[in-house]
Amino acid sequence: MLLEDLRWRYATKKMNARVVSSEKLNYILEAARLSPSASGLQPYKIIVISDKELLEKIKSVAFNQNQIIDCSHLLVFASWDRYTNERITKVLNYIMDERDQPYSTMESYKKIIINHYENMDPASQAHDAEKQCYIAFAMAIAAAAEQKVDTTPIGGFRHDMLDKLLQLKGSGYKSTVILPLGYRDINKDWLVNQKKVRTPKEDFIKEMTIADASEINSQDFTQSLGENF
Numbered sequence: 001m002l003l004e005d006l007r008w009r010y011a012t013k014k015m016n017a018r019v020v021s022s023e024k025l026n027y028i029l030e031a032a033r034l035s036p037s038a039s040g041l042q043p044y045k046i047i048v049i050s051d052k053e054l055l056e057k058i059k060s061v062a063f064n065q066n067q068i069i070d071c072s073h074l075l076v077f078a079s080w081d082r083y084t085n086e087r088i089t090k091v092l093n094y095i096m097d098e099r100d101q102p103y104s105t106m107e108s109y110k111k112i113i114i115n116h117y118e119n120m121d122p123a124s125q126a127h128d129a130e131k132q133c134y135i136a137f138a139m140a141i142a143a144a145a146e147q148k149v150d151t152t153p154i155g156g157f158r159h160d161m162l163d164k165l166l167q168l169k170g171s172g173y174k175s176t177v178i179l180p181l182g183y184r185d186i187n188k189d190w191l192v193n194q195k196k197v198r199t200p201k202e203d204f205i206k207e208m209t210i211a212d213a214s215e216i217n218s219q220d221f222t223q224s225l226g227e228n229f
């Protein structure tokens, strides 16, 4: 049950030396690969690291967080540094090839999304790709929990230094977030038995009806995505 798995998981602070099997690792990676993304562009990839020497170096640019060296595998989620006509075309053509459909079916939709990204400055483009990447990241966390594999979502690291270390600079990708996979050390992890605390439901969920909404003029926004995508 997903909710049980999500209650079981926590941001593990201390992992033991147990290795995650390749079956479980692949399951987690596949869940991330199956993640939805805007227009199916998947503007990210995952780098898998278990080399202890490299993990030591990563730890040194991540506030010395121990999970990075104690873990079995470290997943580095890296996202596109920007959207380009070429990148978008390549993915959309691939989708059409896989579906055995002519590129022309996608042409008008492609123009709309290329135009959408061209209207963004480079920093907003990179930010957009990171947002997509975080969805895959969440899928990996949930899949790991289902497999009873522990994870620590880690955003606390020097992105510029990790990019340099992993030679991402100039590759078109930037490190976004990292995820150690492993198993909790129940005797040494201070967080293991702490209560999971979340925003109360009444503050988190708001129901709305038209009576609570504002007037808007949607007449000006006539663009439609069409039927083929």
Ligand SMILES: Cc1cc2nc3c(=O)[nH]c(=O)nc-3n(C[C@H](O)[C@H](O)[C@H](O)COP(=O)(O)O)c2cc1C
Binding pocket: 009, 010, 011, 012, 065, 152, 153, 154, 155, 156, 157, 177, 196
């Ligand atoms: C994007 C992101 C970045 C995070 N960065 C760190 C981190 O650098 N180190 C850490 O120990 N936990 C990190 N966390 C874990 C959060 O502190 C944790 O998920 C939150 O307190 C909720 O607790 P739980 O995951 O144990 O349920 C991060 C979580 C997310 C989603």
